[in-house]
Amino acid sequence: MASHLRCEQILVRFGGVVACDKVSLDVEEGKIVGLIGPNGAGKTTLFNVLTRFQAHDAGHVYYRGELIDRKRPHEMVLMGMARTFQNINLFGEQSTLDNILIGAHRLTGSPIANMYSLPGSRRRERELARRAGEIAEMLRLSGQLDTAVKHLPYGFQKRVEIARALASEPRLILLDEPVAGCNDEETAELREVVKRINRELGVTVLMVEHDMSMVMNCCEHIYVVNFGANLAQGSPAEIRANPSVISAYLGQEVEA
Amino acid sequence: MAGNEEGVRPTGTGRSEAAIARLKRSFAAQNFVLVVLFFLLLFMMPFAPGFKGWMAGQAALVIIYIMAAQGVSILTGYTGLVSVGHGGFLAIGAYTAALLTKYFAIDLALGVLAGGAMAGFVGMVMGLIFLRLAGPFMAIGTLGFAFFVGAVVNNVPLFEGRDGISLAPNRIFGMQIDDVGFYYVCLGFFALVTLFVFSLVRSGVGRALKALRDSEKAAQSSGVNRLFYRTLAFTISATITGAAGALNGLIAHYVSAEVYSDIWYSVDILVAAVVGGSAMLMGPIVGGAFVALLPFFLETLADFSFILKGVVLIAVLMFAPAGICEVIARPFRAYRRRRLERAAQGERGPERPAPPVAMVRKEANP
Ligand SMILES: Nc1ncnc2c1ncn2[C@@H]1O[C@H](COP(=O)(O)OP(=O)(O)OP(=O)(O)O)[C@@H](O)[C@H]1O
Ligand SMILES: [Mg+2]
Numbered sequence: 064m065a066s067h068l069r070c071e072q073i074l075v076r077f078g079g080v081v082a083c084d085k086v087s088l089d090v091e092e093g094k095i096v097g098l099i100g101p102n103g104a105g106k107t108t109l110f111n112v113l114t115r116f117q118a119h120d121a122g123h124v125y126y127r128g129e130l131i132d133r134k135r136p137h138e139m140v141l142m143g144m145a146r147t148f149q150n151i152n153l154f155g156e157q158s159t160l161d162n163i164l165i166g167a168h169r170l171t172g173s174p175i176a177n178m179y180s181l182p183g184s185r186r187r188e189r190e191l192a193r194r195a196g197e198i199a200e201m202l203r204l205s206g207q208l209d210t211a212v213k214h215l216p217y218g219f220q221k222r223v224e225i226a227r228a229l230a231s232e233p234r235l236i237l238l239d240e241p242v243a244g245c246n247d248e249e250t251a252e253l254r255e256v257v258k259r260i261n262r263e264l265g266v267t268v269l270m271v272e273h274d275m276s277m278v279m280n281c282c283e284h285i286y287v288v289n290f291g292a293n294l295a296q297g298s299p300a301e302i303r304a305n306p307s308v309i310s311a312y313l314g315q316e317v318e319a
Numbered sequence: 320m321a322g323n324e325e326g327v328r329p330t331g332t333g334r335s336e337a338a339i340a341r342l343k344r345s346f347a348a349q350n351f352v353l354v355v356l357f358f359l360l361l362f363m364m365p366f367a368p369g370f371k372g373w374m375a376g377q378a379a380l381v382i383i384y385i386m387a388a389q390g391v392s393i394l395t396g397y398t399g400l401v402s403v404g405h406g407g408f409l410a411i412g413a414y415t416a417a418l419l420t421k422y423f424a425i426d427l428a429l430g431v432l433a434g435g436a437m438a439g440f441v442g443m444v445m446g447l448i449f450l451r452l453a454g455p456f457m458a459i460g461t462l463g464f465a466f467f468v469g470a471v472v473n474n475v476p477l478f479e480g481r482d483g484i485s486l487a488p489n490r491i492f493g494m495q496i497d498d499v500g501f502y503y504v505c506l507g508f509f510a511l512v513t514l515f516v517f518s519l520v521r522s523g524v525g526r527a528l529k530a531l532r533d534s535e536k537a538a539q540s541s542g543v544n545r546l547f548y549r550t551l552a553f554t555i556s557a558t559i560t561g562a563a564g565a566l567n568g569l570i571a572h573y574v575s576a577e578v579y580s581d582i583w584y585s586v587d588i589l590v591a592a593v594v595g596g597s598a599m600l601m602g603p604i605v606g607g608a609f610v611a612l613l614p615f616f617l618e619t620l621a622d623f624s625f626i627l628k629g630v631v632l633i634a635v636l637m638f639a640p641a642g643i644c645e646v647i648a649r650p651f652r653a654y655r656r657r658r659l660e661r662a663a664q665g666e667r668g669p670e671r672p673a674p675p676v677a678m679v680r681k682e683a684n685p
Contacts, residue, residue, distance in 0.1 A: 114540065116536070116539075116540075135539075135544075136539040136540060137539045137541075137542045137543055137544045137545070140540070140541065140542030141542055145540070146540055148536075148537075148540070152534055152536055152537040152540070153534075153537060154529070154530060154533040154534060154537060155533070156533060157529065157533065161526065161529075164523075164526060165526050165527070165530045165537075165538070165541045165543070166541050168523065168526070168527060168530075168541050168542045168543055169542040171523030171526075172523070174523065174524045174527070174547075174548075174551065177522045177523045177524050178515070178518065178519050178522055178524050178555075179515070179518055179522075180518035180521065180522055184522065184523070188522075188523070196336065205663070206663050206664050207663075208339075208663060209339070209656060209659040209660060209663060210656075210660065227541060228540075230541075231541065231542055
């Protein structure tokens with residue numbers, strides 16, 4: 064299978080801290096890939112590099128073989144990449160529906176034509192709203208479409224973020240700790256959602272997650288980072304049996 | 320999600336969805352009817368006894384103020400950028416229309432369009448220059464822009480400094496018009512601008528601007544091009560205020576540096592936008608009317624209006640930062656939201672209990 068997203072020897076320094084120390088990874092098209100490691104290992108920083116929110120000091124990022132080191136964040140969305148944030152980053156005052164519709168921004172067509180709400184753009188708006196409704200249905204948010212998201216409980220907000228990311232009809236989605244703070248029931252539910260996104264919509268998934276049940280159950284391939292550097296990679300079974308992973312991360316985190 | 324259809328469950332709650340859609344349509348229709356009634360009222364005003372001459376001129380000036388504030392509101396309300404220098408765009412609109420009228424005797428309507436276009440072009444350039452500025456730096460930058468425009472009209476001979484440029488009576492489509500005629504011209508442009516703003520903020524463009532206002536990071540991660548939309552907001556905002564400026568110059572048949580290098584113009588229209596509530600259609604209308612009419616109510620104490628405006632601005636910022644109209648509209652909005660929520664849950668049965676929020680982990684960075 065082809066490489067969907069690949070990075071080579073990414074180096075990011077924050078003053079004296081080396082957040083990413085020559086990390087490389089390769090996400091295969093159509094797979095669910097996990098990225099795990101202890102707190103502060105540089106997972107979020109690497110996500111920010113991959114989505115172009117963070118400049119890197121050395122190394123390269125490739126999207127479907129194309130060098131994207133110099134792209135800006137919104138261009139990545141146009142290329143088919145979407146993401147969620149570890150700390151929820153929603154438009155709090157706006158409704159769930161509006162949040163999802165903003166996610167669909169790249170499908171809204173020419174802004175110059177849109178401003179006047181001519182029949183063509185109104186038709187497109189209706190179509191986008193219909194699709195937003197379907198995405199909300201999939202994430203069980205249909206009853207909350209008109210609620211301002213700041214009034215929603217945490218677990219719902221996490222799902223709104225995923226819904227917003229899906230609304231751009233991505234080919235690759237990066238999830239930063241999608242089930243952090245969720246209870247067992249919600250975790251089980253989101254696990255199915257992630258699998259459906261991958262299986263039914265054919266979206267490639269790269270996921271950072273501390274919840275080992277989620278990672279081991281969903282991911283076909285896992286990368287482990289520690290102190291900003293690659294520690295191991297392999298199938299869930301290989302990772303679970305890897306002594307260096309156990310001593311660096313799994314042993315302390317969860318008895319998997 | 321390229322193969323969009325196959326993955327998504329069919330929507331099994333058709334009835335409540337139809338109810339919600341019906342509610343939303345009726346809310347939109349109610350809004351629209353209110354706006355139409357408002358404009359109908361303004362249209363009928365000249366039929367009131369005593370509405371002519373000076374009175375018509377003052378009413379036209381109020382409308383001009385409102386339009387200028389509508390321009391500001393595109394930036395402050397919907398995009399979250401504060402401009403303390405929109406008087407500069409007002410001046411550009413006024414001088415563009417005045418010079419074209421003086422040297423080329425162009426039609427009034429064309430003069431207004433040209434004034435808006437020129438201001439819009441300068442607004443686009445300003446938007447690009449101020450792109451990296453945020454918050455207070457943006458305010459200082461725009462203030463500097465207004466001072467710069469003031470200096471130019473004071474010192475470049477073309478603009479005839481404090482002597483000013485005097486113009487012949489206004490003609491539209493070849494007809495000479497009086498004060499009531501000019502009132503109707505203002506009303507026409509006001510209706511166009513209002514309709515445009517109404518459409519803009521409900522379109523994908525309005526959504527993108529509000530997204531940038533609420534969270535730049537989240538907006539960019541949704542594919543919103545920050546550079547493009549900020550510049551677009553600047554351009555639209557300056558165009559509207561510039562058109563107001565053109566009307567302001569033409570109604571007086573006179574533009575001079577004494578008027579247009581006055582920084583208070585900028586402050587006034589910002590106050591007008593903020594006091595009313597710049598993220599609402601009614602906001603600049605109420606705020607613009609307030610700022611324009613205040614001196615009349617104070618009559619002999621007209622100078623006192625500066626102080627009163629300041630006091631009102633501070634009070635609004637402290638107690639109703641989203642503006643007076645937002646406070647007035649709050650119960651109506653809450654009522655509509657409740658009806659929507661009830662419609663959403665009506666056919667669905669009760670939602671399952673909310674998950675605990677206590678497990679949220681605190682993280683160092685996003
Ligand atoms: N903007 C920043 N400025 C300075 N240091 C930062 C910044 N962002 C991250 N760091 C540091 O870089 C290191 C990697 O942080 P990062 O958030 O990427 O880790 P993580 O693997 O996502 O951790 P967690 O599992 O807790 O989310 C940490 O030591 C962190 O303190
Ligand atoms: Mg992290």
